[in-house]
Amino acid sequence: xxxxxxxxxxxxxxxxxxxxxxxxxxxxxxxxxxxxxxxxxxxxxxxxxxxxxxxxxxxxxxxxxxxxxxxxxxxxxxxxxxxxxxxxxxxxxxxxxxxxxxxxxxxxxxxxxxxxxxxxxxxxxxxxxxxxxxxxxxxxxxxxxxxxxxxxxxxxxxxxxxxxx
Amino acid sequence: xxxxxxxxxxxxxxxxxxxxxxxxxxxxxxxxxxxxxxxxxxxxxxxxxxxxxxxxxxxxxxxxxxxxxxxxxxxxxxxxxxxxxxxxxxxxxxxxxxxxxxxxxxxxxxxx
Numbered sequence: 001x002x003x004x005x006x007x008x009x010x011x012x013x014x015x016x017x018x019x020x021x022x023x024x025x026x027x028x029x030x031x032x033x034x035x036x037x038x039x040x041x042x043x044x045x046x047x048x049x050x051x052x053x054x055x056x057x058x059x060x061x062x063x064x065x066x067x068x069x070x071x072x073x074x075x076x077x078x079x080x081x082x083x084x085x086x087x088x089x090x091x092x093x094x095x096x097x098x099x100x101x102x103x104x105x106x107x108x109x110x111x112x113x114x115x116x117x118x119x120x121x122x123x124x125x126x127x128x129x130x131x132x133x134x135x136x137x138x139x140x141x142x143x144x145x146x147x148x149x150x151x152x153x154x155x156x157x158x159x160x161x162x163x164x165x
Numbered sequence: 166x167x168x169x170x171x172x173x174x175x176x177x178x179x180x181x182x183x184x185x186x187x188x189x190x191x192x193x194x195x196x197x198x199x200x201x202x203x204x205x206x207x208x209x210x211x212x213x214x215x216x217x218x219x220x221x222x223x224x225x226x227x228x229x230x231x232x233x234x235x236x237x238x239x240x241x242x243x244x245x246x247x248x249x250x251x252x253x254x255x256x257x258x259x260x261x262x263x264x265x266x267x268x269x270x271x272x273x274x275x276x277x
Contacts, residue, residue, distance in 0.1 A: 005256055007249040011174040020256050024263035028270075032262055042258035131175060138248045 014134045018124040026112040026120040030087035033110065048074070059083050063092070079105070088112055094126075104133050170237050173217035178202065179210050183219060187233045193222075196231060 008017040022029050032038045034057040044050025044067060053064035053076065061081040068074030079093035088111065095105045106128045113121040128134035174180055178200065185191065185199055197207040211231060214220045218237045222229050 002253075002257060002260070005249055005253045007245055007252065009245055009248075011180060012177060018252055020252075022256075022260065022263055024267055028263055028266050029259075032259055032266070038262060038266075041262050042255055138245065 009134065009138060012131060014128040014131050016126040016128070016134055016138070018122075018126075020122050021115065022120045022122065023118075024120060025118045026114050027087045029120045029122060030090075030112050033090065034084070034086070053078075057081060057084055057090075059085075079108075082107075104129055106133065106137070170217055170219060173214050173219045173237075176210070178206075179214055182207070182210055182214060183233060186220060186231045187235075190230050190232055192228050192230055 003021045003023070006017075006019040008019075009015070032042065034055075036052045036055045039055070040050050040052060043065075048067040048069055051066045051068065053066055055061075055063045055065075057063070059081065061084070062079065063081065064076055064078035066074050066076045075096070075098040077094060077096045079095055082091040082093070084090045089109070091107070091109045093105050094108055095102070106126050109125045111123045111125075113123070115121055126134075126137075128137065174183070181200070182196055185196060193208055193211050194204065196211065197204040200207055211220065211222070215222055219234055221232050221234055223232060
């Protein structure tokens with residue numbers, strides 16, 4: 001039984017909340033968010049290859065990630081890292097480089113809360129520059145579609161079965 | 166001018182109007198009575214809601230009544246559901262990764 005992902009986007013405000021619990025201690029969940037080798041294994045969208053241009057995961061650091069399709073040009077997104085307080089919190093900015101103009105930056109706060117039984121509750125809070133920016137971000141998640149998501153997960157699972165740890 | 170369900174619900178007064186007529190069918194004047202703003206302002210909001218397809222206005226005898234079109238509001242919940250699914254698929258992958266990381270940690274502890 002999978003843990004449920006809860007998304008909240010109240011109409012007319014520029015905030016977005018994502019919540020999810022994990023069956024792992026928060027040190028591990030935090031690590032999966034900050035270690036480049038681990039991050040690429042789960043953060044990328046299904047139909048694109050994710051690569052890390054750089055990730056300096058510390059207070060005052062910065063990052064730039066790339067999403068590349070099999071053919072053609074990819075797109076990047078980047079931000080500065082305002083705070084990394086392991087294993088409980090990270091705060092950073094996010095800007096998608098594919099926008100027609102610069103300056104559409106959002107602020108993301110991720111908190112990792114320890115739960116009983118070595119579990120973790122992740123809460124991501126995003127604040128966008130405008131309601132339109134927030135709605136655009138949600139709509140882009142929709143455009144990527146859902147049909148291929150399970151195929152990608154299946155492929156990853158198959159790979160892990162073939163390569164037992 | 167953008168006229169869709171998201172523009173309809175972007176304004177707090179319009180959200181209140183939707184809530185109000187979702188519970189009872191009202192005339193535009195009946196709607197205006199529930200607000201402190203002018204009838205003209207409410208009339209404009211009702212016009213926008215009608216153009217966005219959120220409400221329909223039906224003539225009954227001498228009065229016009231506002232009805233909510235609940236199917237239009239479903240567009241909003243679908244919109245967020247697909248966004249959630251895109252994160253679900255990422256978190257599913259993270260679940261598998263975390264399980265793998267925990268197995269490794271257990272192995273290391275055993276070998277110590």
